[in-house]
Amino acid sequence: MPETPLPAVIARMWGREELPRRGPRPSLDLPRIVEAAIRIADRDGLDGVTMASVAAEVGVATMSLYRYAGSKDDLLIVMADAAAPEPPPLDGRAWRPYLTDWTTANRNYLLSRPWLLSLGQHSPPAGPRSLRWLDRALAALDDTGLDPGEKINIVTTLTGYAAQQATLAHALTTTTASTGDDPMAGMAGYSAVLTEVLDPNGYPALTAAVQANGFGRNDQWIDDADFTFGLTLLLDGVEALISRQ
Template sequence: MTEHRLPPVVARMWGREASPRYGPRPSLDLGTIVDAAIRIADRDGLEGVKMSSVAAEVGMATMSLYRYVGSKDQLLTVMADAALPEPPALHDQGWRTYLADWTRANRDFLLSRPWLLALGQHTPPAGPRSLRWADRAIAALADTGLGYGERLSIAATLSGYAIGQAALAHALNRTTDATDSTVGLAEYRDVLGQVLDPDGYPELTAAVRANAFGVSEEWVDDADFTFGLDLLLDGIQALIARGKR
């Protein structure tokens, strides 16, 4: 396998960047700068994270920040990894129990830091924290007989489900006003009731009238998340069973 040169941002995340042989010793480190950026994002949202605001937070000139991180995009990439908690520990529970806990924990940290949702994920995870989440998920499936490709696909599917559910919960729990283009939890059912007609949307109209959406005041630990998660886990169980025939 050809060994490619590590991209600078990946080398920084893993501490593989070569130290300069000459010049003054850096007065800070990347971890301190990233911690400051995360504090700003927690406090002011992602829009508050600017190279100038991060530099001010750590007490340095903005241009000096580029000695530690090459661009704002690189800073955001490192932040997205550093802001993750450690994944749930692997114990002796079965794969299904662990992956249920893993997916719920994945969703919960996104709910606690909604600015992570705004970052999106346009490239495969490459940081130490995000790869530890992937490693634990495929490790939980090690005794199922599934191949590495299948196990990685399962981890990606469950992660995507957690992201989608966190984004939905954040959107539905937010407060909206008359000028906002989004719909919050309190308005959602009412909006559907106003725009749907039984001729064009017969089943969806009937579902709204039957209160099938059943949105509650707290869209976090609800039956909808568990229902969807169980569907995915049942599918994994069926995949495992097929492989054992």
């Protein structure tokens, strides 16, 4: 059976790209380019990352980068993988404490580099780091009796939850810290705006929640207690699924 041809960016991430055997040794490589791009993103945000800015960071002509990254989109794919830390070690832990730690670590590293949130996830993980995160979470579910498809769906759901919570926390932190006159800055401001616009006849349940200060809670929506509440619900669902096996 013939081997599946790898997309160029995947081959580069895994060191599977064929290099010329003759000629001078290249003065540049993909890891060096990606490190420079991540430095720029950490410093200036994702808007600061262009092929020209990365080339300037490593001291080469812009066109030189295209030998290693075929496009900016390719570069962003490699950056997202390289910027991820190693996943938490499994260390023989049971699935629930491990996935609690795993999901929390996932959220935290996204918050540590908010530019990753701007990238979104438009394709399944395919790089060495991101696939290690997937592998470790699946390994934690080894003895649960779930089938492979169920395990992957669980990990996908937890990944999405971590990203959504990181996005919410970052947005609230940014608006709360701003000095502008944004009336929706923070959850208290958001709750106040909802109080003004909601019609109890059209939105009875939401109106009741707002009036009961469901969003306000001293503006602490981004605290770990809120994150843990949602994660507990998800993991309770996983536990119920396992118990039905």
